[in-house]
Amino acid sequence: MVAARLPSLASLLSPSTASFGRRSPVILLRHHRLLRPPLTAAFSAQSAASSPPETQDRVESLKSRVNQEKDRVITPRSQDFNAWYLDVIANAELADYGPVRGTMVIRPYGYAIWEAIQDYMNVKFKETGHSNMYFPQFIPYSFIEKEASHVEGFSPELALVTVGGGKELEEKLVVRPTSETIVNHMFTQWIHSHRDLPLMVNQWVNVTRWEMRTKPFVRTLEFLWQEGHTAHATPEEAENEALQMIDVYTRFAYEQAAIPVIAGRKSKVETFAGATKTFTIEAMMGDRKALQAGTSHNLGQNFSRAFGTQFTDENGQRQHVWQTSWAISTRFVGGIIMTHGDDSGLMLPPKLAPIQVVIIPIWKKTGEKTGVLSATASVKQLLQTAGIRVKLDDSEQRTPGWKFNFWEMKGVPLRIEVGPRDVSSGSVVISRRDVPGKEGKVFGISMEPSVLEACVKDKLDEIQSSLLGRATSFRDSNIVDVLSYDELKSAISLGKWARGPWSASDADELRVKEETGATIRCFPFEQPQGTKTCLMTGNPAEEVAIFAKSY
């Protein structure tokens, strides 16, 4: 019954040549790619577009309109991954470009994903004993210089305040690129005895790094993140803390974001400027490039020695504290887009989706409207009460078909359709975002509250695991085990990740980067059994490393 009422997803993908007399989307897209302000309202439900006359067959007209609107919006992912990414961000209204090169405005829909990440993390951080606080963002330049490798790593990307209140400053101020230095400056004042330890804090803030090549969410001049900072009495505690936090990130990635990251340790070359060890989670994007999605650093005593952060231990001896820092950022939103999205746009994991279910009322005749709207309002109320994030799109400026595509493009995991015949039979139709066509639809779900609620929750759970399953298969089919440098080069040239035993030098690692564009993403925590021979040198190796091109 529904097939006759609505266009199938397949029909929506057929080409169209009609024009609606609006500004050319092709130009809009090109603007976007050139990092100039895009006209991001192009696909907004609020923007003006004339509706076809109501006398015409509604289904047929929406079919053709949808095709036209659809075709003009998003570059197919398979055709140009980068263009697709930027189109999704613009059209789903996740972000926009700020007026200063490389800066990003995070729009409400994108920010809501970030808020979902914050909500989850804040609970986990507090459960693991951390408190939120706030350190100032202006750091005296001299602080940055105190830790040798830190200044080397960060000085090329600093933004400097040199004028304040109309006067040239005596000491220029660094706009926080990360806060280890100012954190240590304060810790020296708060830590005296072993009883002051561990000191475990976190802050949610903006940070600035003067990046030359930027990309929304993935690498921007200013971004949002959380940075955890802890101080401990022993190196073991610091190591455990750094491992605990990379584990929190890993669980978040799997369970909330449905991203099967690979957790491991960075090589010395790739370790954070100032850390003794960096742990990382590496995610495979849809174009098979790696995204470093979160890091946790064991800082050892590097910063505490540079700043004199000491405590008196139980034996009355002065010791430098052992520290960690760890962060995830708005880059994670980019990771979600690039892991799950498809040609139709964004695809959000239900646990992080700002809207988990969209309800679309469908009617042809005016007489049908009241019944349908009343039914959809009840369904909305029911789901909202059940704690589901739900949106009822009952605007009359757009056709149902247009709405189907719009909310698919916005990545809403589940759609509920209610038409006059559904109202008569007391049922609804449910469509999964992640399974196109009839296969993803269930017809005749009862509107009976307990049935509908259970069904929607089940479907959301199914989608959540299905996204993780799909991403895991994709990841696993794109990692190649390699035993020689030739095999590594061949895997990388095919766009895949290469995993192989590695005990070669930093120079060899840099050579791989120069010759293949790939870097060691990590030595995974999960290691294969058995003896290993370094793929580069033929010497014994203790671990396999993963090599990949990355963002």
Next chain:
Amino acid sequence: MVAARLPSLASLLSPSTASFGRRSPVILLRHHRLLRPPLTAAFSAQSAASSPPETQDRVESLKSRVNQEKDRVITPRSQDFNAWYLDVIANAELADYGPVRGTMVIRPYGYAIWEAIQDYMNVKFKETGHSNMYFPQFIPYSFIEKEASHVEGFSPELALVTVGGGKELEEKLVVRPTSETIVNHMFTQWIHSHRDLPLMVNQWVNVTRWEMRTKPFVRTLEFLWQEGHTAHATPEEAENEALQMIDVYTRFAYEQAAIPVIAGRKSKVETFAGATKTFTIEAMMGDRKALQAGTSHNLGQNFSRAFGTQFTDENGQRQHVWQTSWAISTRFVGGIIMTHGDDSGLMLPPKLAPIQVVIIPIWKKTGEKTGVLSATASVKQLLQTAGIRVKLDDSEQRTPGWKFNFWEMKGVPLRIEVGPRDVSSGSVVISRRDVPGKEGKVFGISMEPSVLEACVKDKLDEIQSSLLGRATSFRDSNIVDVLSYDELKSAISLGKWARGPWSASDADELRVKEETGATIRCFPFEQPQGTKTCLMTGNPAEEVAIFAKSY
């Protein structure tokens, strides 16, 4: 029974001359006032301090220790309000000074108050139709210059980034002092039609104003705030929005912070740089100075004209949008401290207190310990389950008396004491922070879960209204109705607020400021009935204004 067991609050206030061989608190306090990093851990439960031998009578020893510790920490409020304020902030570990002049580190306990403010506001903002988002903090200098009064108001306090990535920038960047300019730059790209309106957003961010005279929370070089920004199709809608948001702030102040603010309109002289109208909430601090605790601006078309933020109305005409902006900041935390605190330290309204109830176990003999600790753990569990924010202070490094004072100083609204006799009788003792001595104590409250939970919730409610009642009486007894400039001068010279009819010129208003130090805080929304004669000119006046010295 309890009187014998524990020192009365009165006895805790008696003078002491003993010394504990720790660094002189007097020096610490002086450091603090000189805006140098204070040793804020001085009163921390975690810091090292030797305990008296357990053989001595515990009650007597804690009496004398408490006196000594107490005396050294906080300057009495009545003696020096400013010193008291800084002492409270340092000792309650609310904040500390950052390394750059005028910057502030918000410590976990202070930040938790800010988080409570955020949690409440976020719900209200979303209920009233606003979405959170994020605008970049770097604003091209040319933007600031576009709105004439805006640049005049803000240019003296700007921090400028002139170097990025090692290079001198072509255009210097302003570190966001407020975001109206960049918001309008973006709004021009998102707003096309009346269907795009209203556009209602908010962001929680840091802002920078190069203030010369700073004070923690009240006025700092960098602070945290939320700034709401909206665009509307009509001036009426903008006016209603600006009024709605000052109403949200007013309710928050009364219902959550227990601060009886006076809401009203700013005079033209005191209106925000770029607004047509500024609404404000003005709070009376414990020293009777006024604190502007939140503002909501009707921006009219000032920014939309400067930036060309236009929409096509229903008749196809292009119009500039009508806008508002509104903000509260970490300054509010300062307002809470200065409204409710007393000689013993901080006093927090239960609804915003990070810890609403502290439980102190009390035992003398080792045999009593297990029973007492097990009872306090049950009480903690019970209250936590009931949604009460509770802390069990079972550390053994400090005596009960020390803990009493410590948590009083931290402003925890309610204390539960459990000793061996309470365990035997299955009851607890409850003490109110806001009512000193026996009057604030209730003995023999049953530990039976439903009884105890109800009693604690009642007490918290009582404290919440009692704080508001007390602050309201204080406010009302310190506002003087004046009919002439002489009466105004006399009221101000007594440190009070003056309320009188006003229709005089801007020049007259500035003269009052010059001659008395007081400014018009607002024309209150609540106006007395009857004809009014301007206190300065004798001309008819439509409204009374409130004059006061302010922070």
